[in-house]
Amino acid sequence: MPTVTINQKSLTVPEGTTIIQAAEQLNIEIPRYCYHPGLSIAGSCRMCLVEIEKMPKLQPACNTRVTDGMVVTTQSPKVKEAVSGVLEFLLINHPLDCPVCDQAGECYLQEYYMKFGLHDSRMNENKIKRHKAEVIGPHVILDTERCVLCSRCVRFVREVSRSHEIGIFNRGGQSEIRLLPDQVLDNNYSGNVVDICPVGALTDRDFRFQCRVWYLSKADSVCNGCSRGCNITVEANRQRAHHGEGRRVMRLKPRFNKEVNRWWICDIGRYGYKFIDDPSRLIQPLEKQGDELEPLDWSTAAERAVGRIREAKQRGGAGSIVIVASPQLTNEDLFVTRKFFGVDLGIDQIDFRIPDKNTLSDDDFLLRADRNPNTRGAEAILLDGGGFDLQRIIESASTQSFGLLYLCEQDLVKKLGSEPARRFLGQFDYVIYQGSNENETSGLANLVLPAATYAEVNGTFTNFEGRVQRIHAGIEPLGDSLPAWRVICKLAQTAGFDYGYESAAEVFVELAQTVTEFEGLSYEKIGSEGMKLPETQPVPA
Amino acid sequence: MNRRDLNFAERLYLSEVFKGLWLTSGHFFSNMKKHLARQLGFTRIEKGAVTFQYPEERRPFSPRYRSRHRLTQREDGSPRCVACMMCETACPARCIYIVAGEHPDPNIEKYPARFDIDLGVCVFCGFCVEACPEDAIRMDTGIVEIAAYSRKEMIYHIEDLLQ
Numbered sequence: 102m103p104t105v106t107i108n109q110k111s112l113t114v115p116e117g118t119t120i121i122q123a124a125e126q127l128n129i130e131i132p133r134y135c136y137h138p139g140l141s142i143a144g145s146c147r148m149c150l151v152e153i154e155k156m157p158k159l160q161p162a163c164n165t166r167v168t169d170g171m172v173v174t175t176q177s178p179k180v181k182e183a184v185s186g187v188l189e190f191l192l193i194n195h196p197l198d199c200p201v202c203d204q205a206g207e208c209y210l211q212e213y214y215m216k217f218g219l220h221d222s223r224m225n226e227n228k229i230k231r232h233k234a235e236v237i238g239p240h241v242i243l244d245t246e247r248c249v250l251c252s253r254c255v256r257f258v259r260e261v262s263r264s265h266e267i268g269i270f271n272r273g274g275q276s277e278i279r280l281l282p283d284q285v286l287d288n289n290y291s292g293n294v295v296d297i298c299p300v301g302a303l304t305d306r307d308f309r310f311q312c313r314v315w316y317l318s319k320a321d322s323v324c325n326g327c328s329r330g331c332n333i334t335v336e337a338n339r340q341r342a343h344h345g346e347g348r349r350v351m352r353l354k355p356r357f358n359k360e361v362n363r364w365w366i367c368d369i370g371r372y373g374y375k376f377i378d379d380p381s382r383l384i385q386p387l388e389k390q391g392d393e394l395e396p397l398d399w400s401t402a403a404e405r406a407v408g409r410i411r412e413a414k415q416r417g418g419a420g421s422i423v424i425v426a427s428p429q430l431t432n433e434d435l436f437v438t439r440k441f442f443g444v445d446l447g448i449d450q451i452d453f454r455i456p457d458k459n460t461l462s463d464d465d466f467l468l469r470a471d472r473n474p475n476t477r478g479a480e481a482i483l484l485d486g487g488g489f490d491l492q493r494i495i496e497s498a499s500t501q502s503f504g505l506l507y508l509c510e511q512d513l514v515k516k517l518g519s520e521p522a523r524r525f526l527g528q529f530d531y532v533i534y535q536g537s538n539e540n541e542t543s544g545l546a547n548l549v550l551p552a553a554t555y556a557e558v559n560g561t562f563t564n565f566e567g568r569v570q571r572i573h574a575g576i577e578p579l580g581d582s583l584p585a586w587r588v589i590c591k592l593a594q595t596a597g598f599d600y601g602y603e604s605a606a607e608v609f610v611e612l613a614q615t616v617t618e619f620e621g622l623s624y625e626k627i628g629s630e631g632m633k634l635p636e637t638q639p640v641p642a
Numbered sequence: 643m644n645r646r647d648l649n650f651a652e653r654l655y656l657s658e659v660f661k662g663l664w665l666t667s668g669h670f671f672s673n674m675k676k677h678l679a680r681q682l683g684f685t686r687i688e689k690g691a692v693t694f695q696y697p698e699e700r701r702p703f704s705p706r707y708r709s710r711h712r713l714t715q716r717e718d719g720s721p722r723c724v725a726c727m728m729c730e731t732a733c734p735a736r737c738i739y740i741v742a743g744e745h746p747d748p749n750i751e752k753y754p755a756r757f758d759i760d761l762g763v764c765v766f767c768g769f770c771v772e773a774c775p776e777d778a779i780r781m782d783t784g785i786v787e788i789a790a791y792s793r794k795e796m797i798y799h800i801e802d803l804l805q
């Protein structure tokens with residue numbers, strides 16, 4: 102294994118490591134445009150030039166492999182001059198649109214100019230005009246004047262999405278990113294080109310002009326779009342409500358996780374956040390009075406719910422109550438749900454599986470057919486003793502009648518179709534719906550309890566591989582809504598049980614002690630990268 | 643700081659009241675003397691204290707005086723502002739509210755669909771003017787009478803600011 106010295110610091114790295122990778126391990130910053138760890142090496146931008154002892158010319162750090170005894174410096178006057186020169190070339194025709202450019206504040210031209218440039222322009226000639234604000238796909242807008250021709254986007258559509266919609270056309274100073282003839286940048290991973298574009302050439306149509314990036318607060322989370330559980334950052338504007346029509350979550354960005362999604366997320370996940378600040382959010386408990394749902398306060402709602410549950414149990418026994426949880430809920434929510442309904446009230450008809458009439462499929466990359474983030478967790482927590490089969494009741498469309506249904510976060514009308522859903526719900530004397538958004542199903546309930554969305558809660562999801570990953574609240578629960586586990590705690594306390602959990606972390610401690618599959622896990626162990634359930638067998642390919 | 647209690651004479655207040663009257667009338671007579679002297683043509687004697695008879699008479703402002711904002715215009719009368727939100731960011735009172743819109747001309751790209759300043763909250767620091775990269779906002783109107791019957795009317799919209 103070769104040992105390399107960069108800026109007087111030595112490091113031994115595996116054969117084949119490039120200088121830029123070795124420098125990263127030493128926390129030495131080498132500026133780069135074309136290099137991206139998730140793509141092939143282009144070595145074309147020349148931003149990463151470094152001086153290597155005994156080499157007459159500067160070498161690009163991104164495509165030079167370290168050899169034993171190599172001595173590199175990134176600080177010499179020669180390197181500084183070269184890097185500043187490269188920047189000067191890149192800026193020759195650059196429009197300096199920063200005031201109107203959505204990239205401003207997270208732009209590597211701005212960043213590197215401040216760090217490595219700071220020269221005055223020596224150009225007297227007019228700048229070359231190119232294409233501005235060109236819509237090239239459903240999610241992406243292109244400005245070729247701002248492009249530095251790093252070719253990251255082109256390599257992405259060749260190597261990662263393999264959809265080949267864009268390329269570099271023409272030569273020399275006329276080179277430009279263009280769509281291939283008759284193509285549109287329309288694939289389920291198109292949003293990633295915005296993330297990897299180091300400048301404001303490719304920007305997001307959804308985020309366009311919504312607010313400035315420095316207004317955003319960030320919280321580490323996990324996408325709730327499917328069972329892959331891609332790591333994301335929820336970026337929210339919490340202070341200036343006049344932007345984005347008052348919505349708080351402004352965008353989702355991928356967060357690197359080597360084992361799950363690496364640098365990427367899909368567009369279904371990326372743009373699937375709108376429900377969080379949608380006007381359809383349930384922000385207070387509601388009760389059906391005649392045909393209308395009327396608001397009521399939490400303590401009355403909790404008393405009503407508990408009263409109805411007790412009544413149903415007294416009349417028809419625990420067997421007349423059905424609990425339908427949801428794979429959209431966190432492990433903590435599901436655990437408290439099972440504890441209250443299953444253990445404390447002795448209801449064993451608990452399930453979460455609702456057959457979906459809309460058949461969905463995997464794609465060949467990240468997206469999974471199961472569009473729920475926590476199916477694996479729900480199986481582990483709810484089904485470990487369970488023999489109850491909800492499907493039978495749904496499909497039999499029996500004339501059997503039940504006392505009460507407690508339904509969490511599932512739009513039955515959408516999943517089963519209107520007729521079957523109404524038939525199923527009609528079997529119950531009383532329906533309680535707990536969820537974040539109003540939908541046709543919640544409209545059919547007798548009592549509606551508002552729950553927070555995943556962006557508003559702390560907790561964990563378990564992805565399809567059994568990897569338990571943490572989510573962090575980036576914003577407050579909207580209105581009077583509460584994290585689902587707190588809703589259940591409220592009911593339990595109203596029913597006279599001692600549910601004094603202060604945080605999701607406390608729930609998880611008990612979960613790890615109670616549910617066999619989660620044994621030995623803790624938030625510390627899960628960390629920011631997640632941890633597999635100890636007993637999970639590798640899934641056959 | 644060394645503080646002391648009031649002494650007996652001070653606590654009686656009577657002597658203090660006369661001291662105060664003495665001081666005030668001293669100013670009154672010395673100013674009157676100066677004004678009279680100047681009226682009689684002794685212009686080398688310094689001016690007495692003056693009171694502007696506002697609003698008939700107005701104090702001249704220095705050219706750098708920060709008065710009510712205005713948004714400057716392009717030749718066609720549209721705002722120069724490109725909704726970059728630098729002023730909104732710099733404003734320490736957080737009283738600027740901008741919502742950006744898509745401009746039909748791709749060479750302008752962005753324009754303020756909404757630009758409000760809450761002058762009831764503004765501290766007239768001028769940071770917005772300093773921050774603007776487009777010379778689109780200035781505080782040189784000379785307008786200082788900004789009053790309204792409600793807080794809502796203190797919020798100036800883009801139409802008001804363009805004038």
Ligand code: SF4
Nearest residue numbers: 198199202205208301
């Ligand atoms: S790409 Fe960067 S430098 Fe260029 S206009 Fe946008 S923010 Fe400014």
Ligand code: SF4
Nearest residue numbers: 324326327331367370
């Ligand atoms: S693949 Fe699944 S988890 Fe990943 S971003 Fe897409 S929807 Fe979300």
Ligand code: SF4
Nearest residue numbers: 733764765767768770
């Ligand atoms: S003068 Fe100061 S407080 Fe007033 S709008 Fe401008 S930046 Fe804000």
Ligand code: SF4
Nearest residue numbers: 723724726727729774
């Ligand atoms: S700083 Fe100038 S250009 Fe930017 S939003 Fe304010 S007034 Fe408009």
Ligand code: FES
Nearest residue numbers: 135146147149163
């Ligand atoms: S990063 Fe090395 S040449 Fe572009």
